[in-house]
Amino acid sequence: MQVNSPTWGEPDNGAGDRLGDEFGAGVIIRRVEHRGELTLDIPVDRLLDVCGFLRDHEGYDLLSDVTAVDYLGYQGEVAGYWGGGSDGRDINHYSHSGKAAVPEAAGPKRFAVSTTLCKVMTVTDGNHRRLRIRVWLDDNESISTLISVYPSADFHEREAFDLMGITFEGHPNLRRILMPDDWGGHPQRKDYPIGGEPVQFSDEV
Amino acid sequence: MAVTEPRIWPTQKVLQPTPSELYPSSDNPDLLEINLGPNHPSTHGVLRVVTTLDGEIVVGLKCEVGYVHTGIEKNIEQKTYWKAIPYVPRMDYLSFFSGETAFCMATEKALELEVPRRAEWIRVLFQELARLHSHLVFLGTGSVDLGGIALLFYCFRARDEVLDLFEMVCGARMHPRYCQVGGVADDLPKGFEAICRKFIPFMRNQLDQYDELIGANPIWLGRTKGVGVLSPEFAMQMGLTGPNLRASGVPYDLRSANGGYGAYRELDYTPVVEQGGDVHARFRVRIEEMRASVDLIEKVLDGMPGGPIISDDRKVVLPPRHELHTSMESLIHHFKLVTEGFTVPAGEVYAPIESARGEFGFHLIADGGPKPWRVRLRSPSLVLLQSLAALCEGVYLADLIAILASIDPVLGDVDR
Amino acid sequence: MALRPDAPHDRPHTVPPTLTPPSGAVVIPPAQVRRSLRSTDLDQVVMTTSLEKIFKMATANSMWPFGFGLACCAMEMIAMISSARYDVARFGSEVVRATPRQSDLMIVSGRVAHKMAEPIRQLYEQMLEPKYVMAMGACSSTGGMFSNYSILQGVDKIVPVDVYVPGCPPRPEAVVEGLMVLQERIKSGIPSASINQETQS
Numbered sequence: 001m002q003v004n005s006p007t008w009g010e011p012d013n014g015a016g017d018r019l020g021d022e023f024g025a026g027v028i029i030r031r032v033e034h035r036g037e038l039t040l041d042i043p044v045d046r047l048l049d050v051c052g053f054l055r056d057h058e059g060y061d062l063l064s065d066v067t068a069v070d071y072l073g074y075q076g077e078v079a080g081y082w083g084g085g086s087d088g089r090d091i092n093h094y095s096h097s098g099k100a101a102v103p104e105a106a107g108p109k110r111f112a113v114s115t116t117l118c119k120v121m122t123v124t125d126g127n128h129r130r131l132r133i134r135v136w137l138d139d140n141e142s143i144s145t146l147i148s149v150y151p152s153a154d155f156h157e158r159e160a161f162d163l164m165g166i167t168f169e170g171h172p173n174l175r176r177i178l179m180p181d182d183w184g185g186h187p188q189r190k191d192y193p194i195g196g197e198p199v200q201f202s203d204e205v
Numbered sequence: 206m207a208v209t210e211p212r213i214w215p216t217q218k219v220l221q222p223t224p225s226e227l228y229p230s231s232d233n234p235d236l237l238e239i240n241l242g243p244n245h246p247s248t249h250g251v252l253r254v255v256t257t258l259d260g261e262i263v264v265g266l267k268c269e270v271g272y273v274h275t276g277i278e279k280n281i282e283q284k285t286y287w288k289a290i291p292y293v294p295r296m297d298y299l300s301f302f303s304g305e306t307a308f309c310m311a312t313e314k315a316l317e318l319e320v321p322r323r324a325e326w327i328r329v330l331f332q333e334l335a336r337l338h339s340h341l342v343f344l345g346t347g348s349v350d351l352g353g354i355a356l357l358f359y360c361f362r363a364r365d366e367v368l369d370l371f372e373m374v375c376g377a378r379m380h381p382r383y384c385q386v387g388g389v390a391d392d393l394p395k396g397f398e399a400i401c402r403k404f405i406p407f408m409r410n411q412l413d414q415y416d417e418l419i420g421a422n423p424i425w426l427g428r429t430k431g432v433g434v435l436s437p438e439f440a441m442q443m444g445l446t447g448p449n450l451r452a453s454g455v456p457y458d459l460r461s462a463n464g465g466y467g468a469y470r471e472l473d474y475t476p477v478v479e480q481g482g483d484v485h486a487r488f489r490v491r492i493e494e495m496r497a498s499v500d501l502i503e504k505v506l507d508g509m510p511g512g513p514i515i516s517d518d519r520k521v522v523l524p525p526r527h528e529l530h531t532s533m534e535s536l537i538h539h540f541k542l543v544t545e546g547f548t549v550p551a552g553e554v555y556a557p558i559e560s561a562r563g564e565f566g567f568h569l570i571a572d573g574g575p576k577p578w579r580v581r582l583r584s585p586s587l588v589l590l591q592s593l594a595a596l597c598e599g600v601y602l603a604d605l606i607a608i609l610a611s612i613d614p615v616l617g618d619v620d621r
Numbered sequence: 622m623a624l625r626p627d628a629p630h631d632r633p634h635t636v637p638p639t640l641t642p643p644s645g646a647v648v649i650p651p652a653q654v655r656r657s658l659r660s661t662d663l664d665q666v667v668m669t670t671s672l673e674k675i676f677k678m679a680t681a682n683s684m685w686p687f688g689f690g691l692a693c694c695a696m697e698m699i700a701m702i703s704s705a706r707y708d709v710a711r712f713g714s715e716v717v718r719a720t721p722r723q724s725d726l727m728i729v730s731g732r733v734a735h736k737m738a739e740p741i742r743q744l745y746e747q748m749l750e751p752k753y754v755m756a757m758g759a760c761s762s763t764g765g766m767f768s769n770y771s772i773l774q775g776v777d778k779i780v781p782v783d784v785y786v787p788g789c790p791p792r793p794e795a796v797v798e799g800l801m802v803l804q805e806r807i808k809s810g811i812p813s814a815s816i817n818q819e820t821q822s
Contacts, residue, residue: 004314005556005566006463006470034552035314061441065555065583067568074572104551106570114568116555116583120457121441128462132555151224152444155587172222178271178620179771180736187770188279195276195770243740244689246719251691251737272737273692276771291766298693342696345703361704379693379790617692620734 007118009129011038015058022053039114039132041107044143047135051115051149059122060131063150068160069112072190075105109136111166113143115153142167163188214436214453214482217595224443225591227598229257229265236264243272249346249609250616252590261601266594270587274620281580285546286312286386289577293567294380296582297618299342302335302371303560305384308580310466311556311567312386315549318521323512324388325468330401330505331371331383332558333498337408338367339561340491340498344415347488347610351428356418363411366404373397386547387522388515398506405506408499415492429485433596433608436482443592447563447585448494449612452479452486459559466558472504484611491561491613521547546575555583562586562613582621586614673810680725680751681804683713687724687748689741691731694758694790698730701793712800721747726803727780728796732760733773745780753813755799756782759789781814 011033019027023046030041042050054060106112114134119127137143145168146153157168158177165186168174176183185192220227229236237258243251251272257265277296281289293308294301306328313320320328345360368378373394375381383390419425435445437453450457458476460469477493479486516522523542524535549571557566563585572578589612596612597605686709690698701707702717709715718724721744733741745754756776759765762785764774776782783806786799807813 004310004466005558006466007459007557008555009463032553035317035554037554039553062446063444064557064564065566065568065581067579067581069570069579071578074578106551114553116568120446121437121455125456125461126463130555132553147224150444151219151442152588152591154223154225155591159587173226176271178274180271187276193770194279194283194768196768196772197764197774243737244744246688250695272734272740273732274734274736274771275692275732275767276769277767280767280769295693298696301693342699346699357699357703358705361700362706365700365704365706378792379696 007128007130008037009127011036012058012129012131013038015054015060015131016040018058019050019053022057023049037130037132039134041134041136044135044137044141047133048144048146048149050133051117051146054117054131054133055149059119060117060129061122062118062120063146063152063156064116064118064130065114066146066153066156066160067114067116068164068166068188069114070110070164070188070190071106071112072110107134107136109138109141111137111139111164113137113160113166115146117150137166139165142169144169145171147171162186165189214438215434217434217436217439219439219442220595220598225268225594227264227266227594229259231259231264233259235259238265243269246349249614250619252609252614252616252619254593254605254609256602256605258602261603263597263600263602263605266597266605268590268593270590270616270619272620273616275617277621278580278582281577283576285575286549286577287542287546289580290384290386291380291382293582294382295617296584296621297560297562297565297586297615298379299615300332300335300339300561300565301380302331302384303558303565304582305382306332306467307556307558307560307565307567307582308569309384309386310558311554311569312549314554314556315552315569315571316386316521316547318387318516318518320388320467320516321513322468322510324514324516326505326509327389327393327514328384329468329472330502330509331374331381333501333505334367334370336561337495337498338364340495341367343491343561343610343613344488347613348419350606350610351425353419353422353425356415359411359414359418363408366407370397370401370404373400385515385522387518388513390515392514398509401502401506405499405503409496412492412496412499419488426485428603428607429488429611430481430483432484432600432604433611434482435592435596439592439595443595444588445563445592446588447559448477448490448561449487449563449589451476452490453482454478454480459557459564466556468505471508472501474501484607487611487613548573548575549577557583560585562589562615562618582618584618584621586616586618589614590619674808677808677810681807684726684753684800684803685716685718685724686714687721687727687744688717688719689727689729689744691729691733691737692760694730694760697790697793698728698757698796701796704793707793707797709797709800712797712804714800721745722749724748725751726753726755726800728755728757729761729776729780729782730757730790732758732765732767733776733779734771735773738773738779741776742779750815751813752815753783753803753807754780754815755784755786755796755803757786757796757799758791759787762787765789781817783814 027046028040032039114132116132119129160166161174162176162178242253253269255267256263277292293304297304341360341364345357348356371381372378375383435453437455440450456476456478460474464470477497479490519538528535551573553570555568557564566583568581570579596608701709756762761776764772784799784803788795
C-alpha cells in the first residue's frame with residue numbers, strides 16, 4: 001500500500017492477466033512497476049478495446065488523467081535545457097548540465113500517451129485502485145480517441161493535441177484549447193524553444 | 206461505493222458528439238449568440254463562455270479557455286526541483302498550499318523519501334488552511350455571482366485571518382513556498398499555536414454567521430435548489446471529483462480513501478457528503494467542509510508531534526546552518542544541493558491529493574537528472590469545465606452563472 | 622452640518638451645570654469649539670486655487686478601478702477592495718466597475734498570456750480619457766517568473782502603464798501604495814501615460 005498515495009492500492013496485476021486472457025497474450029507489451037504503480041504498455045490499435053474492458057468488466061470507472069510525454073533526448077548524456085550557454089544567457093540556445101546516471105530507454109518511440117484510470121464507485125472504501133495504460137507513438141502516428149469510453153477525456157485530448165501535437169482519431173472537436181487558434185507549433189515538445197525574453201545586458205562581458 | 210440514500214436521479218446524458226459543447230438543436234433564427242468573458246465579473250478568472258440564447262434560456266454553450274495559459278509545465282522542465290516549487294502554487298492559486306504539497310509529495314514518492322511525522326502534521330494543517338482560503342473565496346465570489354454581495358465582505362475578512370497564519374510561518378500571504386521536498390521549510394514560529402487557537406473559535410463563529418445569512422434566505426434557496434443537478438453516474442463519466450462529487454452523495458475523498466495520505470491516516474477524516482446534487486448542495490458541502498477543516502485544524506494542534514520538520518537525508522535536504530561550520534561533508538552537500546540540485550531516479554509517478562477542487566496530482570516523469578523531465582498537473586478544474594455544457598442545457602442565463610459559481614473552477618488550474 | 626433651529630449660534634460650548642467638579646479640583650475648561658461657521662468668515666469658507674488643481678484632486682481621489690483580475694494577483698486586489706483591513710474606499714476607489722467605459726484605472730492583476738493580449742488592448746481602448754493603468758504584480762510588470770513562449774513579458778508592451786507594483790503577489794498595502802503614488806502623480810500634474818497613444822476610437 002502506498003503511504004504517499006494510497007489510492008493506487010496494490011499493483012493490479014490481476015487486471016493485466018485478465019486482459020491477456022480476453023485479448024490474447026500480445027495485448028500487453030510490457031508491465032512496469034515503479035514505486036508501487038503499475039503501468040501497462042499496450043499497442044496503439046488495442047487502446048479502445050482495453051479501456052472498454054477495464055471500464056465494463058474491471059470496474060475502472062474514472063478516467064483521472066491523459067498525459068502526453070515527449071521522450072526526445074531522454075537518454076542523452078546530459079539533461080538538456082533551454083537556459084543559456086557558457087558564453088552568455090541566450091535562452092533560445094540549447095545548453096547542458098550533468099545527469100547522475102543515464103536512464104534506460106523509457107520506450108520504443110518518441111511519444112507516450114498515458115491514461116490513468118481509477119476505481120471509485122465500483123468498490124467499497126479501502127479497495128480503490130489505479131492503473132496506468134500507456135501507448136507509444138511516433139510523430140506521424142495517431143491514436144484513437146477515448147471519448148466513446150470515457151467522455152472526460154475530451155479536454156485532456158485536446159490539450160495533448162494542442163501542446164504536443166498528438167492526433168486523436170475520431171475526436172469530434174480536435175482543435176487548440178490553450179494556445180491561440182492561429183498558433184504555430186506544439187509548445188511542449190522538446191524541440192520547441194522555451195521562448196521568453198533574454199535578460200538585458202547578459203551578452204556583454 | 207454506492208450512494209448512501211436511494212434517490213431517483215434525473216438521467217443525464219453525455220452530450221453528443223462532443224461531451225463538452227452544447228449545440229442548439231433548433232434552427233430558430235432568433236437565437237442570440239453572446240460571449241461571456243474573458244473579462245467578466247463572474248467568470249472566476251478569464252473564462253470565455255460562448256452561449257447561444259433563446260430568449261433567456263441557454264441552448265448552446267462552448268467554453269473557451271487558455272486566456273491565462275502560462276506554460277508552467279514547460280517552465281518547470283527547465284528548473285531543478287526546488288526551483289520548480291514556486292511555480293506550482295500559481296496554478297491553482299486559491300488552494301495554493303495544496304499545489305506545493307502535491308509537487309513535493311510526487312518528488313518524495315519518486316525519491317522514496319520519508320517525511321518526518323511532524324512535517325506531515327504541519328502540512329495537513331496548512332492544507333486545511335488553504336482549503337479554508339479557497340472555500341472562503343468561493344463562497345464570497347459565489348454569493349456575488351448570485352447577487353448577495355454582503356457575503357463577499359464577510360468571507361474576505363475571514364480570509365485575511367487565514368492569510369495572517371500563512372504570513373506568520375513563512376512571510377508571504379499567498380504562495381508561501383513553505384512546503385519543501387522532504388518536509389517543510391521551517392518550523393512553526395513561537396506564537397503560532399496561540400494565534401491559531403484563537404482563530405478556531407473565530408472561524409466557527411464566522412461560519413455560523415454565514416449560515417445565518419444564507420441558510421434560510423428564500424432568494425438564495427430559490428436560486429440554488431434544484432438547479433444544475435449532477436447525478437453521480439454522470440459525474441463519473443465526466444471525471445468529476447471533489448466537493449462536486451460529494452454533493453451528489455458519493456463519499457469519495459482522497460483524504461480518507463484507502464485510509465488517506467500523509468497525516469490524514471492518523472486523523473481519521475470522514476468525508477462531508479450532501480444528497481442534493483444541485484447548486485445548493487454544492488454550496489452546503491463546501492460550507493460543511495470549512496467546518497470540518499476547522500475541526501481538523503484543532504485536532505492537528507492538539508496532537509502535533511514534536512521532532513524534526515524535514516527529512517535528514519542530506520542528499521536531498523539542506524543541512525542545518527550550524528553544521529556548515531564544523532562538517533566538511535555538510536558543506537559539500539550544501540554546495541551541491543544549491544548549485545546543481547538533487548537527482549531523482551528515472552521513472553514515472555503520480556501522487557494525487559485532495560485539493561479544494563478535487564483530485565489534484567502531479568504526474569512526474571524523472572530522468573535521473575536534477576531537473577524533472579515532464580511534469581503534468583492533473584487539473585480538477587479542466588475536468589469541471591467539460592461538464593458545464595451538459596449542466597446548463599435549458600437553464601436560464603442567471604442559472605448558468607449560478608452553476609458556474611457552484612462548480613468552482615479556477616482558471617489558473619485549467620490553463621496552467 | 623444642520624443646526625437645530627433654536628440653538629444659539631455663537632455661544633461657546635461649556636460644561637453643563639449638573640456636572641460640578643468636586644471642591645478643590647482644578648477645572649480645565651474644554652477648548653472653545655465654534656459650533657458653526659458664519660458666512661462672514663471668508664477665510665474659513667473660501668479657498669482659492671486653480672481649476673486644474675481641482676480637477677486633479679477630483680481625478681485622484683475618485684479613481685474607479687476596472688476590475689481586471691486575471692490570476693493570483695486578482696485575489697489580493699479583491700482583498701484590497703472588499704476587505705475592511707485595506708479598505709480602498711478611503712481613497713475613493715471602492716466603486717469597481719465591471720465595464721471599462723465607466724472606469725478610470727485598469728489594474729492589470731495577473732499574468733498576461735498572448736491569447737489575452739488582444740482583449741486587454743480592446744478593453745483599454747474602450748476606457749475613456751483620462752485613463753490610467755496600474756501593472757500589479759511581477760507578471761504584468763515584466764512577465765514575472767514566467768519567461769516563456771506564452772506570457773507577455775510585461776503588459777506595457779500593449780498598453781502604456783503608469784504605475785508598476787512589484788510583488789508576487791504584492792500585499793494589498795503595496796497596491797494601496799501604488800494607488801497613492803498614482804494619486805501623487807496626478808496631483809503633481811504628470812499626465813497619464815495614455816497621452817502618448819495616437820489612436821482612439
